[in-house]
Amino acid sequence: GAVVSQHPSRVICKSGTSVKIECRSLDFQATTMFWYRQFPKQSLMLMATSNEGSKATYEQGVEKDKFLINHASLTLSTLTVTSAHPEDSSFYICSARRQQETQYFGPGTRLLVL
């Protein structure tokens, strides 16, 4: 299957700082990228959907000013957690899809906010 990478794989930061997570589709051009969040022993929760060159569509209850998403190219999307707080600590997972094709997921980024 297609390869999606995320960087960093884990990050620890102080409360109040901003953290940027990168998601790249390595061997295909992704027209759509998705960002999910997963808390321990829970399922994945969709945060937002982004199409290349346009603004992301956020799910209900997800603050767009706190979770900034940029999908500047067909192979790169970034999620920036602004002014992170301990409750933002979670496992963030991106996925990428080309048109109607299968959605592939990245390995995830573990964020710990102290």
Added chain:
Amino acid sequence: DAKTTQPNSMESNEEEPVHLPCNHSTISGTDYIHWYRQLPSQGPEYVIHGLTSNVNNRMASLAIAEDRKSSTLILHRATLRDAAVYYCILRALWSPGLHNTNAGKSTFGDGTTLTVKP
């Protein structure tokens, strides 16, 4: 969104077949049935998907009921590496001009935790 219902957990013995059920009684005609699995601290891995007909690939088989209100993921010979959380997901068809805000999105339910015993 059309919802899916899966058993919380299942157990299997190594090298035996496993049948993982999924109910999706409110599925619409444009919903594809996708299966993913997730190992601890990893992103989900694509397993298989289908629309109406049964599907086979190197990882598994997908049996879809005639009325499409349920499906079954079949692992023909379970190995210890198959132990994971298996998610059954409905994804609506997306195309330009199709006015469905949920189209193309994959919404995850709670999944089935598969334990494989040696």
